[in-house]
Amino acid sequence: MSGLALNELNAMAAVAAHRSFRAAASELAVSPSALSHAIASMERRLGVRLFNRTTRSVSLTEAGEQFLARVQPALREIADAVESVNRFRDTPTGLLRLNASEGAAERVLPIVLDFMAAYPDMRVDMVSEGRMVDIVAEGFDAGLRLGETAPQEMIALSLGVQEAMIVVGSPAYLTRRGAPKVPADLFAHECIRARLPSGTILRWEFARQGEETRLDPPGRLVLGSPDLSLQAARGGAGLAFVNCRSASKDLASGTLIQVLADWTPPFPGIALYYPRQRLPSAGLRAFIDCFQAARLR
Template sequence: MKTSGLGELEAVLAVARRRSFRAAATELGVSTSALSHAVAALEARIGVRLFNRTTRSVSLSEAGAQFVDSVAPALSTIRDAIEQAGSFRDVPSGTLRINTSVGAAQRAMPIFIAYLQRYPDMTLDIVTEGRLIDIVVDGFDAGIRIAESVPQDMIAVPFGERQRFAVVGSPAYFAQQKPPHTPADLHAHRCIRSRMPSGAIYQWEFERRGEAVRIDGKGPLTLDEPSLMLAAARAGLGLTYLTEWNVAADLQAGTLVRVLEDWTPPLDGLCLYYPGRRHVPAGLRALIELIRESADLQRTQRVSRTRSAKKSA
């Protein structure tokens, strides 16, 4: 790792973002000792300690916080200038950092795979987490979330099919319990509850003919990961509330049964989003173009399926 100049500044910003020398070193692809030496060299040169270090934690000092606030925008401008110059290359290259959720990343994987196959000089750094973060402050080029979660000051590029939530349970569960016909019936059922990244329990949302209902179902299990909810539902522990994308394979295989389908209207789809107040890197522009190509192909396929269905009818 560089021991002066931009390398030291990148090191400080990475440690400030991650609050950990080890995590920052992993992000930058260097050893922890090299990163520590780079930060220490900068601190020695300016004569100020930028971080308070203990055996358990790393935090910015008051001087460090002011330093990061001043340096981060300038370094972002320098990166943009480098990326803008590099955009004149025929083939995009470099690293694209994207923040998203696990579920959104799984749905976007075909796009990511196609992107890396088309642009072998690009590297994707995908960070998945449930909480919604400020992608600019945390050093990401873009984010992927459902449309309603995208901050209003961001440019959003929709992609992927619209989804609905689905209430599902196992055949064994329904062998002992009558299927619910209205959301209110869920109060008589065991529900596998969902904890959101904020720690709050998610209330199941339903709507039909203008009537909107939220249900805080009770049950023996609270989880925060869809694959665990699926496993619990398959085992007959209760009903779960997940997107159609999560439960499609189980519904097709018959391991889960869907109920209350007429109470779950379509949701907004996913969006790639990015800040609009700066130059868009060539690698991000290429990903946006690929997403739009994919969306056009999906629209064509939907039209074709609709026409085929009408002919069959």
């Protein structure tokens, strides 16, 4: 068997991390067909199938999992060695991989654009998804999510911007049904529920003077995202539990009215987190600088 090239092993690791030839090809800056041919060539030379492929998914076979588990530490060592040389450059170069919730990605995108303008040799792959992932196992340099959800073993840097989840309704709905005074009043209202990317339905959380309440209020309408809940609330379908920032224009125009304001205090917002045990790459260190500069503005 002829030796496998480093770029082939990195290609396999990328496909395994993304579970997609298209997404891995985008990271590696090659075409999906070229990447598929490269993996197929590896499989022929090794004499085993590394991936199970269907029209909808890509996953490692048992042989692929065992093979990648053996070679991945070496790939990380090589990447770290390359990065150690990169630190001697005047400016960082390479790929920065970030994993973020959709809300965090939207909030941090201006910082990413500033970073890319400041460091033209850097590329950024920011994956937005609802599920919480192991950023180390899946090959990400850092994560971007609400600070309270960042793993405790990670270094977490707050953006310094508070968030709040609030209850809103249209003037027509509140005229018809009245405004709740305490969270328990929600059980007499139509509540528009939102389903999270994980499949679970978002619980409504309240706090006042040290008292915390979590509710699953009744609702005949369940939608696939908080944004759709906001749209339904505008249409008078009921009360919605949404991010204050996403409802700001509606609140300013009077299209929606906030209720239970004293029960929905702000909380710490987006944080950047990364492994404590691993020395940050030059690219990540530069991004951290941009992130902290944005925090101070």
